[in-house]
Amino acid sequence: MRVAVVGAGVVGLSTTAELLRRGVDVVCHERAGGPMAQRSAGSSRIFRLAHPTPDLVRLAQAAREGFGRWEQASHTAMIAPGGCVISGDQVPGWAAAMAAAGAAHEIVDGRSGRLRLPARRPPSAALVDPSGGVIDVDAVRAHLIEVTSGAVVQDHVYALEDTPTGATVWSSAGTARFDAVLLTAGAGTSPLAAQVGIYTPPALAHHVRFTFPVDPAVSWQCWIDKPSAGLATYQHRSGPGRWAVGGSIDPGQVAWEAGRDAATAASRDAVLRYAREHLAVEPRVVDTLYCVTTPGLADGFEFRRHGAILAVSGENLFKFAPLLGEVLAEACTGGSTPAVADLARR
Structure with missing residues (x-):
């Protein structure tokens, strides 16, 4: 069986790794920038079991077990x-x-x-998830690049066709036929999926995370704060003496048509003002991480299929990556369409 994975973010690489483990002939196409260079970029992410539904909590528990297997295989925390x-x-x-x-x-x-917490005024009450922590993105990237070596190619996929016996992929390298195609191309998923009649959320927005210097000795917990009024944020340690903060600002200021520069400036102003007023950090930005998001999806993911072509879309997928790799590899080889509720009951 031959499978094409379009997109070498963390989900695409996780699926490629699992397909290789199962002995499948797989090619992972990455348009530019190298593996995990777009939505999966950066050095850290928050891991948490805390989610708004029991199904997502159960899936996060399964993903944590998957990270454990990766840690064991790579001998790296x-x-x-x-x-x-x-x-x-x-x-x-x-x-x-x-x-x-x-x-x-x-x-x-x-x-x-x-x-x-780094809060000058702590919240009146809070939920503590003791299993939460910080994902070392560099360690995950190194492991996945190693186990997918030889399967990832720099190649721009620009067209797809579903056929009675599989799918045809047009790319900068030419035309190739596959038994199954998986779309995990982030912002590039929607236009490719639309070619074969698969709907995925097409709207895009800009998002920027900023890092501030702090005392390297601090041991703050990851923090997701969604107050009834004021800036909603997520915050976590992103390295020794570094504290990362992302904020949910006015959607109009980060809408795709606003442009990257304007969205970055508006986000920086809002987060810097918040840091000055509310956080025990040095209010000086030392690093900026930009990515493209799909507004309205929040946590979780969706799967949609047309024939041999399967598309996945969602937000905050990094913490589910080991689980998604297994689920999507099984779907590619078996021709199924996963459902979140069914996965949570496995």
């Missing part, structure tokens, strides 16, 4: 523990979802010693 704190109006619902999935958690008062 990939998730630094420390916990993740959730604050805001969603705390009761997220706590209920964790309870339903049997995941350890605790709701604590903002003055509790269980909270280690």
